[in-house]
Amino acid sequence: MEFFAQQFINGLTLGSIYGLIALGYTMVFGIIGMVNFAHGDVFMLSSFIALIFFLILTSWLGLTSVALVFLIVLVVAMLLTALWGWAIERVAYRALRGSFRLAPLISAIGVSIFLSNFVQVVQGARNKPLPPLVRDVIVLYQNEQYTVTLSYKQANIMATTAALLAGFWYLVQRTPFGRAQRACEQDRRMAALLGINVDRTISLTFVLGAALAAVAGLLYLLYYGVVSFSDGFVPGVKAFTAAVLGGIGSLPGAVLGGLIIGLIETFWSAYFSIEYKDVAAFLILIVVLIFKPSGILGRPEVEKV
Amino acid sequence: MANTSTLGPIAPAMTRPTGTAFPALLKDAALFALVTLGLSIPVVAYRTDLGQGTGLELTARWGLVASLCLAVFVLRLAQRLILGEVSRRRDARIRARADASAVAAPKALRPGRALGSLTLAVALTLPALAALGSGGLSEGRYWIDLGILILTYVMLGWGLNIVVGLAGLLDLGYVAFYAVGAYSYALLSTVFGLSFWICLPLAGLFAAAFGILLGFPVLRLRGDYLAIVTLAFGEIIRLVLINWVDFSGGSAGISSIPRASFFGIPFTKGEGGFADLFGLSFSPMHRVIFLYYLILVLALITNVVTLRMRRLPLGRAWEALREDEIACRSLGIDTTITKLTAFALGAMFAGFAGSFFAVRQGFVSPESFNFLESAIILAIVVLGGMGSQIGVVIAAIVMVGAPELLRNLGFLKAVFGQGFDPSEYRLLLFGLAMVAMMVWRPRGLISERHPSVRLSEAKR
Amino acid sequence: MSLALPPDAPAAAGLADPVLIVDHLTMRFGGLTAVGDVSFQVGRGNITALIGPNGAGKTTVFNCITGFYKPTEGMIRLRRADGETHLLERLPGHDVNRVARVARTFQNIRLFPQMTVLENLLVAMHKPLMRASGFSLAGILGLPHYRREEEAAIARAAAWIARIGLTHRADEPAGDLPYGDQRRLEIARAMCTDPVLLCLDEPAAGLNPRESADLNTLLRLIRDEFGTSVLLIEHDMSVVMQISDRIVVLDYGRKIADGTPDQIRADTRVIAAYLGVDDEEVAAVEAEVGLTGTEASGVSA
Secondary structure (H helix, E strand, O other): OHHHHHHHHHHHHHHHHHHHHHHHHHHHHHHHOOOOOOHHHHHHHHHHHHHHHHHHHHHHOOOOOHHHHHHHHHHHHHHHHHHHHHHHHHHHHHHHOOOOOOHHHHHHHHHHHHHHHHHHHHHOOOOEEOOOOOOOEEEEEEOOOOEEEEEHHHHHHHHHHHHHHHHHHHHHHHOHHHHHHHHHHHOHHHHHHOOOOHHHHHHHHHHHHHHHHHHHHHHHHHHHOEEOOOOOHHHHHHHHHHHHHHOOOOHHHHHHHHHHHHHHHHHHHHHOOOOOHHHHHHHHHHHHHHHOOOOOOOOOOOOOO | OHHHHHOOOOOOHHHOOOOOOHHHHHHHHHHHHHHHHHHHOOOOOEEEEEOOOOOEEEEEOHHHHHHHHHHHHHHHHHHHHHHHHHHHHHHHHHHHHHHHOOOOOOOOOOOOHHHHHHHHHHHHHHHHHHHHHHOOOOOOHHHHHHHHHHHHHHHHHHHHHHHHHHOOOOOOOHHHHHHHHHHHHHHHHHHOOOOHHHHHHHHHHHHHHHHHHHHHHHOOOOHHHHHHHHHHHHHHHHHHHHHOHHHHOHHHOEOOOOOOOEOOEOOOOOOOOHHHHOOOOOOOHHHHHHHHHHHHHHHHHHHHHHHHHHOOHHHHHHHHHHHOHHHHHHOOOOHHHHHHHHHHHHHHHHHHHHHHHHHHHOOEOHHHHOHHHHHHHHHHHHHHOOOOHHHHHHHHHHHHHHHHHHHOOHHHHHHHOOOOOHHHHHHHHHHHHHHHHHHHOOOOOOOOOOOOOOHHHHHO | OOOOOOOOHHHHHHHOOEEEEEEEEEEEEOOEEEEEEEEEEEEOOOEEEEEOOOOOOHHHHHHHHOOOOOOOEEEEEEEOOOOOEEEHHHOOOOHHHHOOOEEEOOOOOOOOOOOEHHHHHHHHOHHHHHHHOOOOHHHHHOOHHHHHHHHHHHHHHHHHHHHOOOHHHOOOEHHHOOHHHHHHHHHHHHHOOOOOEEEEEOOOOOOOHHHHHHHHHHHHHHHHHHOOEEEEEOOOHHHHHHHOOEEEEEEOOEEEEEEOHHHHHHOHHHHHHHHOOOHHHHHHHHHHHOOOOOOOHHHHO
């Protein structure tokens, strides 16, 4: 039971990160019906941005307040990653809106390959470790054999995720941008006729998705304490799985899917075999797509004849 | 970016003389450079390296950032100037044509039979050309090896072209079938001692069977979901190969796979070997040349089968499926079976190529079959112009051959410093090329589709 | 089946031997009943029109008949001339054409735009050509039997291309054709599957009067020379009234009338329900149908 509880906490932490990445997939899919294959690599890139700013702030500028460093890195990483998201949409996707149906996906694969190799070229192929900033844990429960702990890191990850989701939810549900975004999801042409700047709305969707990926990238870096140029692929696929599982296009679905995938992965590693944990995620993806492509909270698609 | 659209090349030439727009172009290019600056902070500006201690050390590289921004500025400016000029000329041409009311089809890059024949001639005589050019067979080995490498990718590209180019199914896990072929040969030959010539067709059949096994449940899915599922399948195969050590040897792979023989005659020194039987003096090059022609023949078979299939009802149904699946169903075509055949045929050729890979290397490991390999093959198909056979050849030469050649060019090292390795930039350029291709020439370098049958010719 | 009105001579001949029998067809999407308990028949060798205001459920009926939707309730039977019967709602989508030989066209034309006119028609002859090519094995080897079959198929396609007047553009991509030609090509392509019943979804939509007249000629040719029964959805009353042997009227997913053009034209329920309450529109369509002024002038012409 204690072991289970500990794994549950670990799973939720991992799931929060997946959920944050999954939001980027699901928003972009919702608005332009495209699988943004490069999203996982944007996430990886943001990890690097966060890593470098951590180093600048701690070893060059000598800041010691962990909370302050975290906040500064969070803001900077979100801004710079959002710029990447904007630039990618502008260069690689916008021109393809009227193209044949697989063109955006192929372009996104190109961006994905470019990003991971770009980071490899400019930062080198080796793993980049970050010395742990906080080691404190909160002991939740203790007996002779087991200790169930919630580390400050984990608490931070869950709290940040929850806070950002709340803000994000407000943005989409209650602001003019959110309205425009939902209108574009329903009918892009009609939205344009009603005076919504569709290009700008789509751009902003990418910017938001990238910013959320940046949060995920930062939290991932804190949690694992290491990042490499190839780290975008597998978390990217898992987050996409989360988005599909939750029902692609649905924002709560993405978070729900992320948590489920995080839990499944953690329990699978804990109780079955750690070697096959990625296989588990890929299998879930295949099974969900075959048997319930609309996911848990998504709307089924009706074929138009 | 607002000025981009207002400055677009749509405005007629007469209302916009070249000179007036130039400051605006400068501004646009400056904006690009500014964005590049933003993107370069901090991943380009600061390099992280493991230092003496435990932590990472930062190295500032603002010079690099500056040159990158300058390069983007110049390139963007050049692009706008050239594209502006090109579109102005095109507008003028269209106007002229409208005046003359001449209806002419837009001229696309159309390499006819001549280019195909030339490529084939070079391919057939490559060992001789290499020997002549380098002054001896052994000296020409580099070129023949390069030829084998390119031909392997040509064959994989042609195989994937059936799936992506003809049937319009985006398969991101194609390398899985390549892996099935390679491991089939590796296991059948090392465990059961079967010869290459028995394993080759078996490997193809196994791969095709895997294709059908995977295809049956997933081929109902819409395009991009299919792509992701095939990707997941490819990764599962690789992960199983890594983790199922008893079966596949794990990450260490399978080594000492028997070498190819000349239809049963081994390429060995001494009695009974190939050189001995044919009265030649022994040379390790015999085997290399044999492998070269083996992959050439395999690739040509792939090509001939594909070209024939296009003229058959099944091949036409593939293309029809790519164009409109619903219409296909209304015409009584079983779309699942039709997709499966394309999937299985493509997989079979990957299986053949895989067993060739295993026999050439003498060693297989899961690392040869990662997603990147799938992406490279896909890039070759996409850049070649989906559906074009000669396009795949050109793309394979450019994408696989060119980086290999660049690696050996000394002057690049002189310019960029000793540590410069062009192959590092290969995948980076692959990615950029895929994006550029989708933006500017979505139908590929060779974009013209040739009808599979013509009424005017059939009547004759 | 229940017929609201007594049929007249040509239609009666067809109805004595119906090719399609739709029985109590119901289709629901979630809570919405798009088609409710609709029954009608299509006479063999007839042109039957399915009309009704927008949203009346015509295309849904079509999609049920042609296997794109599985009806919630009801039975759709196709009877061959030899009495062989197929239950269309039980067949998988493609078998509605392949086995039961029901062909269709689409409201938004669905050609294979990059393939040539000739190739479009050859794709429609998939089933016989597949068999002739030995499911590609004989074809790969280039056996003469397949080559003969292919030549015959090309000749048949060429004949259809000539009928729709596209011989000079046979080797051009179908997507490059003007709209009216694409419509006729889609009909020819459906005919190349050698159908017993041809279902046309708004074949005259977007055609100019000249093209519309060409279409009438083509449909008569299909009925008279090929003996193919036709079921069509159409809004253009000049087409409907001129060529239909029978008309079935739907409104809000229900059948409200079923009869010959003369009967439908005189049916006040149809006028009221189909034309709605908008006076101007009523007047316009009445004029088009020929109800006001000189009675029934356009039909016999």
